Amino acid sequence: MKALSLAIDAHHALTPELREQIVQNVRARLQDPPYRLLSPEHFRTLAMLDTAGHPVVSLYLELTPERRVGRAWQSAFSALTHQVFQTMDEAVRNSVNADLQDIQRALDDQLPELGRGAAFFACRERGIWRQIALPIPLPDRIQIGPRPYLRPLLRCWGRSDRMLVALLSREQSRFFVSHLGTVEEIYRVKGQRIRGMLTDRVPRDRRDALANQLMKDEAKALASMTEVIGRELETSHFLLCAPPDMNAAFRAHLSKESLSRLGMFEANVHASPTEIGAAAAAVQEQLKVREERGLVDQLRExxxxxxxxxxxxxxxxxxxxxxxxxxxxxxxxxxxxxxxxxxxxxxxxxxxxxxxxxxxxxxxxxxxxxxxxxxxxxxxxxxxxxxxxxxxxxxxxxxxxxxxxxx
The missing domain is CATH 3.30.1330.30 (Ribosomal protein L30/S12)
Structure with missing residues (x-):
């Protein structure tokens, strides 16, 4: 999904209406079927599915570039289905076979749009169908049971695997979510072109003060926006790249809780998502290790x-x-x-x-x-x-x- 754009400047304040619009936009992205940034709510919904005894097919399939050549994924899919059929009776096999045929049709129809892996949870008898495209490959597996098998997803997801990345500047700011090894842009914010405002009508001795106040107002709005997006996506950390003056103004308006989860990195505000992911990778790993250490220490103490x-x-x-x-x-x-x-x-x-x-x-x-x-x-x-x-x-x-x- 393309990054959304908005303006925050002297003429466009972060009003309650705009704040609510941001919340709704983030929630809409999470409901988009091909959206790859799995939310905690997705997992909670999957975990609560119970078929009262009817079997649910949980399928994980690697869809790497090699698997796409000559439709090699079909061989892997056939091997998985053959293996699982050896261990079940005929009644269950008939039910499961219908679900597997539905999954194969979905792969035939939508494979070009999927990432490097896919997860399916299906039970036709109970009307259950969940299809998730993943940016990382998970090991091939079919699990049959009364509930979706989520451990492979949860192991690669984890609380510290979703981070909000903010690149700030006076004229443009960008927000990304880093998750499961990918970085996706979700918001682009047009800021104040300060140079255009400091005309001859503004006394020369007030121009620096006006420019500084405009920057602080923008940083305050961006900090508020960061808190809103982070809360909706349930991110574990914030990664920030900003010039020194804007950095200080932005941090001054973050909550104590957000400041405790803040990490700094350097990147060009016009860089591609891939370049931003590479620039932030080392800091992300440091934050993950720090969180694990802090959590284990907390358990101990x-x-x-x-x-x-x-x-x-x-x-x-x-x-x-x-x-x-x-x-x-x-x-x-x-x-x-x-x-x-x-x-x-x-x-x-x-x-x-x-x-x-x-x-x-x-x-x-x-x-x-x-x-x-x-x-x-x-x-x-x-x-x-x-x-x-x-x-x-x-x-x-x-x-x-x-x-x-x-x-």
Whole structure:
């Protein structure tokens, strides 16, 4: 989707009406079917889909340039479908086959518009269809189950993987979102051509003061706009590139919370999105590592009543809705048990009845972390994967799955 343009200057203030228009524009972009910047709300909606037993097909398919040559993706798709058909009975196979045919038709029709990967979640019997184009390739996989399989998406997404990038200047400012390895421009703001305003009608001794005030007013509006966009997109950090005077004026109008998430980089305000992404990449990685370090330190130093530090304790807190932020070692994998009656999760696989409700309607699960992620999203908790090797070792001192608690 093309970047939207607006003007903010002495004649165009950031009014409540314009602010609301910006909010609506951002939300509209997130609803655009080919839009690649997956929002937290997308994940929450997917996590809450439940087919009451009907199988959902979750398909991840790489669509790299090599896969597009000679329609090589079809061979990979056929191999996946053949593999999954070997493990299911005829009734399920017929239902799943219809969904897979729908997915193949979508790929045939829309492949030229897709990025380097695609994810599909489909269940024709329940009217479920989600098609997501991805700018990065995720490993090929088909998963059949009562709910969408989201872990591959969540692992590459994470709280620290979406950042708002602002390049400011007096005559033009640009806003981008950096996400999943890509940078996409979302807003272009025309500012004040100060030189044109400082005519002979303005006394010479007042020109510098007027120019400075105009710049401060513009920086204030841009700071407010940054907060609005960042809140709607639920970005983890702000990356800023601005000349020194505008930088200071802009920062003076950011909230304390936003300032704590601010990083600086250098780039030409007229640079391409690719060039801006390259210029910001090192700062982004530093911010991600800093956030992981801060989060692990917070878990370690927090009061015992504010954290859960064991796998089962974390799962219990999830079931009770107490988790604010779920923190998982990116490499952690384990089997577990799910109670169909009360929804509780257990890290042990040797249960005859649910320790929480006493029911015997239990099911084994082969990915305990995936099930925990589903519950976290349903309860509007944040999800963070720890990827830095040093931080993973620090996390493992207590448990590979921990949480910051609401209460």
């Amino acid at each position: 927090a009061s015992p009543v504010a954290v859960s530090t064991g796998v089962q304790e974390t799962l219990d807190c999830l079931s009770e809705g107490r988790v604010l932020t779920l923190v998982a070692d990116d490499s952690y994998a384990a089997d577990g048990t799910h109670c169909r009656q009360c929804g509780c999760l257990f890290e042990t696989t040797q249960l005859s009845k649910c320790p929480a409700c006493g029911e015997t309607d239990l099911e084994p699960i082969d990915d305990l972390v995936e099930a925990a992620l589903q519950q976290a999203l349903e309860r509007r908790a944040q999800v963070v994967f720890i990827r830095d090797p040093a931080r993973r070792l620090a996390l493992a001192e207590k448990a590979p799955l921990q949480a910051l608690l609401r209460y």
